[in-house]
Structures are given as C-alpha cells and as structure tokens.
Amino acid sequence: MAEETYPEDLRYHREHDWVRVEGDEAIFGITWFAQDALGEVVFYEPPAVGSTVSADATYGELESVKAVSDIYAPADGEVIAINDAVVASPGLVNSDPYGEGWLLRVRLTNPDAVSGLMDQAAYTAYLAGLGDA
C-alpha cells in the first residue's frame, strides 16, 4: 500500500480523481484517498479507446472486495489509451495510484478547463473538510 500523498503537479476533482496535463493530452487516475476508501481493487472496467468522456460524468468502474464504484472524468476528452497493466493487475491502483496505477489517457477537448479544478492545497483542504463533516 502506498503512502498518503497528493502530488503538486496534479489537479483534483471532488470525486477524488486526478488529472495530469501533458500538452493537449492528459492522464486520469484516482487519488490515494479514493483507493484507500475502496480497499483492494480487483477489477477495472475501462471505456473503449476512441470514446469520449465528459467532465463530472462516469467513464468506468473500479471494483474492490467491498464495492463497485464509478470513476468520474475530471475533464472532457477523447480516450486515446487505457492502462492495460491495471486491467491485468488492478492492485496497481492501490500500490501506485499516481504512477503505474493510472487509468486513462485522453486528448483534452478543452485543456483550459483543467485549471478550474482543485490544486494540491485546495484538495487537501477539501479532504480535511470531509473529515470534519
């Protein structure tokens, strides 16, 4: 299990998804908080390459030993790759949520919109707020 971290170079969605922008492309995954809440991930159901994903809408499912959860897209885009390594070994989401455990690579439809998402400071504050609730 990975240490609790929230890298500075990522942007965060309130459903506990992260996005790493690389030019007009981006990588999606779920945060340490999300994988910790899910528990041991046993199955990843990705969308089809070539399909479109919309910000705030679900694009796939992660199943843990406890539950099946929807994964939310933090931004609009077209799917250009899925992480086959996670399909084969879903536990990568737990062991390396920001690295080998990435879920989706997309071509962003609207790269500027990503700056509207939470940065590291805002997301950790948001998590602290969840703890208080």
Added chain:
Amino acid sequence: MSEYTSLTPEDLAEMLATIGVTSIDELLGAIPDDVRLQVPLNIPAGRPEQEVVAHLRQLAERNTSADDEITFLGGGMYDHYSPALIESIILRSEFLTPYTPYQPEISQGGLQAMFEYQTAISELTGLPISNASLYEGPSAVASAAYMSKLTNERPEFVVSRGLHPHARQTLATVAHGWGGRVVEVDLANGVTDLTELAELVGPNTCAVIVQQPNFLGAVEDLSAISQIAHAAGAVPICSADPLTLGVLEAPGNQGIEICVGEGQTLGNRLDFGGPSFGFLAASAHHMRRMPGRIAGQTTDVDGRRGFVLTLQTREQHIRREKATSNICTSQALNALAGVMYLAWLGREGLPELGELLMQRTAYARMQLAALDGVELLHDQPVVREFAVRLDAPVDRVIAACQDRGVNPGLALGHEYPEYENGLLVAITEQRSRSDIDTLVRVLGEVVAEIVGSRAGAGVAG
C-alpha cells in the same frame, strides 16, 4: 365482522378505543366518499373447513393432469419422470425451510449444493461460468439480453421465432424498460432462416437469440448462427433444453456466449406450470455482468475446502440502481432438484436418456407422418419433439383425441398463425412404444373421421 380472521368484536372495540374513535366508519372518515367502496366486498360467507376442503377437491377434479391421460403435450414443459430420490432430498428441512441466507457462509451445505449445480450447468452448456439459477426460462432469456445490453449498449435484439413465445413476450416486456427493440426472424423448414438472419443483423444488433432445440423441436445450427452474430459484433445467446444436451453439442462449443434455459426438465415435476428454475451460463468475459448469485469454492484459514457467495459487489444491496439485475436470489430448491436429477442420471445416463428419446421420437414421427391427413411440418433433426400439419381443424382433433384418453400435443396456430392446424408432439421416456401406437391409432381415427365427415358432407351437398 370478518369471518376469515380471528378478530372479535371485543378486540375491535378495544383497538378503536385505544386510538380514540368509536367506529371503523369514523376511522375512515377522512377518505372522500367518492373513492370509497360503498358496498360490502363480494366475498362469500365463511364456511367450515371440511366444506372448504371438499369444495377445493371438486375444483381440483376439473383439472386433467398428465396422469389422467396419455399426454404428448410439451412446448416448454415436459412430463419426464422425477425419481423419488429427489423428493426425499429436497424435503429435508435443511434445504426446504431456509429463506435466502443473510449470512450465507453459515450454510455450507446450501452453498455446496449451489456450487455443484453451477458445475453441472457449466459442463452441460460448455460455458465456464454459471450462476446459482434464476426464476424460470423466459426471464432467464430476458436476463441474458440485459447482460448483452450492458456489454455493447446496442438497441436491437434479433430473435428467432423458434424461441419460445413466452420468452419472446417476456423479452419484449423487459426490453421496453431499457429502450430495447425486438426484431423477429422467421423459420424456414422448421429452423431459423439464416439468410434472413444475416440480413437483419447489423451494427445496431445487441444480441441474436435462438432456442435449441427450437419451439418446433428442430435442432438449430448454432455455429452458423454464432458466426452471423459475431461478424456484426453482437452477442450470440441460446436458450437450451438442458435434458437434450446429453446428445447435442454444448452451445458454448458452438460460439454461443450466453446459454440460458428452463430447468423444469431436470427433475422438476410439471405441477401445473411451476415453480421451476431458470439457468444462465456465460463465457468468462461476461462474468461481471451476470445477474444473480454465484457460489465459489475457496479454502478457509486452515486450508480446508469451503464455499462462499462471490461477486456480491454487483448485487442490488450494494450496487443499488446500478446492479446487474434485481435478482439477488435463486430458485435454490428447484435447482437442487435439477442437480440431484443430473447426479441420479449420471454421465452415462444423460446421453442414454437422450438417445432413448431420439429413438422413440423418430418412431412416433415416422408413424404419424405415414397417416392420411398428417404431414411433417419440417424434416429437420429433432430430439424429443416434432411438428406435424393436420388436414383437419387441430383444436377439434385434440378435443376428440382427449375424449379417447390421448392428448396428442399442442396446437401451434394460436402462437404461430403461419402454422394453422400445426400440432407439436412431445415424447418423454414416460411414453412407451405402446403409448405411441395408441396415439397413432387414435389420431389416425380422429383425423379420418373429421376428413371423412367433411368429404361426406361435400357429397351430400
């Protein structure tokens, strides 16, 4: 006061006093008059238990059971022999009385029975994953269709008219709920018209659904049907009669991805149409979309063999509105009868029974086809059911045969207007060669009489 419940006038007065009203009318006073029933319910007065039992017995005597006549009625439910062994096991209170176990792992015997059942269904269908059973055949077809909908999200189901009419009706009803359309493919010489099928299947086709053997008893070419489905990216689904799978190739070995069916033929009595069970088996990549429960084999902390319910994360008590189905249960007792029946027959008994059925059915088919006024509706290979066309009104023929102690089969024209005067004849191991000879004699006499009287009337006119 009610004559069906034990409430006394004193009970009633006490209850009304407790809530502070003086009468039932006052209690219901808030309900507007125009929506209230102003007359007493039309229910007869209470009667002594003995009288009620006598009355029920009289009603029951108006039924004709498969024991009262020599029956060749099939069309989805069949008069196979259910050995006494089955009743003695399913009536054990450990199996008979429990409701769905909320702590299922406590009931290791129940889970093991499910696991053995799943193993048997998996072997019969040639598909690696089976659930622990569904309600019955038609809803199992609808469940398979919904699985394929979850797989490719396409809107159209191309369905053979060889699929049981009840299954087609159930599918149409259920598919309506998720915006699915059902398109039917005609039969040609008794089997699914592959040319028409290939024309109808396309990029909008979610699944192709056929039945093996089909409603007319004919054996379908599942490999050819699977190929047509796969070429368009559609899911090939087959509803199969499990009892015939001892002699027919397993659907899973012919490209079928989801195989479902009615389990009645496996050790479940007719019982006026139910209850029975449905089965559902699928290829591995459909595993996470399968409805219902699945028992899995595992080991406990000490390494001993044990059984658990698995993949429950997909069920409605966890997944709510996104559950793969709202069936979180199974027809465990009826499915248990099914697996006991298969164990009773054994690996050799099941194909032997299939061969016996084929021989008797071939004999009956040949004898009936030789009668004047009777011809085969199709000449496809069959296992235990076949269809003929009569030269006389089929309903009249059936009634006249029943008067002579023989039920010759099912009139096809009600569900299949294209087969007016079609008769579907089913043979089970309970119908001896002499029973079949009786059928041939009686049907031959009745058809000859009706045709003869018509000819006579024609001469007189």
